[in-house]
Amino acid sequence: MAKVGIFVGTMYGNSLLVAEEAEAILKGHGHDAAVYEDPELADWENYRNAYVLVVTSTTGQGDLPDSIVPLYEGIKDKIGYQPELRYGLIALGDSTYANFCGGGKKFDALLQEQGATRTGEVLTIDASEYPEPETLSNPWVENWSALLK
Numbered sequence: 001m002a003k004v005g006i007f008v009g010t011m012y013g014n015s016l017l018v019a020e021e022a023e024a025i026l027k028g029h030g031h032d033a034a035v036y037e038d039p040e041l042a043d044w045e046n047y048r049n050a051y052v053l054v055v056t057s058t059t060g061q062g063d064l065p066d067s068i069v070p071l072y073e074g075i076k077d078k079i080g081y082q083p084e085l086r087y088g089l090i091a092l093g094d095s096t097y098a099n100f101c102g103g104g105k106k107f108d109a110l111l112q113e114q115g116a117t118r119t120g121e122v123l124t125i126d127a128s129e130y131p132e133p134e135t136l137s138n139p140w141v142e143n144w145s146a147l148l149k
Contacts, residue, residue, distance in 0.1 A: 001030040002148035005047035007039040009056030009068025009103060014133050015092055019055040021134045022141045029145045038067055041074035049084050051148055054107050057092040062102020076110055083115035088144050090137055094127040120144045
């Protein structure tokens with residue numbers, strides 16, 4: 001089964017809730033999963049030859065939450081090309097604001113630029129339609145789990 005690091009960017013806790021639910025689902029399927037609420041570059045590097053699942057909300061004008069900015073900047077400035085990395089991404093946002101899910105889209109663009117391989121499609125969750133994001137994310141994680149090798 002796969003080794004999965006779940007990296008969280010959250011402001012109000014919804015992304016953390018989604019990440020913890022994802023961890024339980026992945027473990028239920030026999031994967032080795034761990035959540036990183038305040039992720040550091042060293043944590044990320046432990047998964048370079050495995051899988052990562054980024055679960056992040058969006059703040060301000062399409063920005064990443066403060067809790068995940070240092071990781072994002074470290075990946076951008078210190079890691080660079082990482083074609084061995086496989087990842088999934090769940091982006092939370094609110095479509096009543098400009099730059100819907102901009103934080104997640106920004107992270108996805110960085111990983112694509114660095115040659116990482118996205119497993120599955122990016123899941124975007126609109127808080128104005130899904131006040132309980134896990135109702136959308138849990139089935140997505142179930143499907144994503146089956147793609148892991």
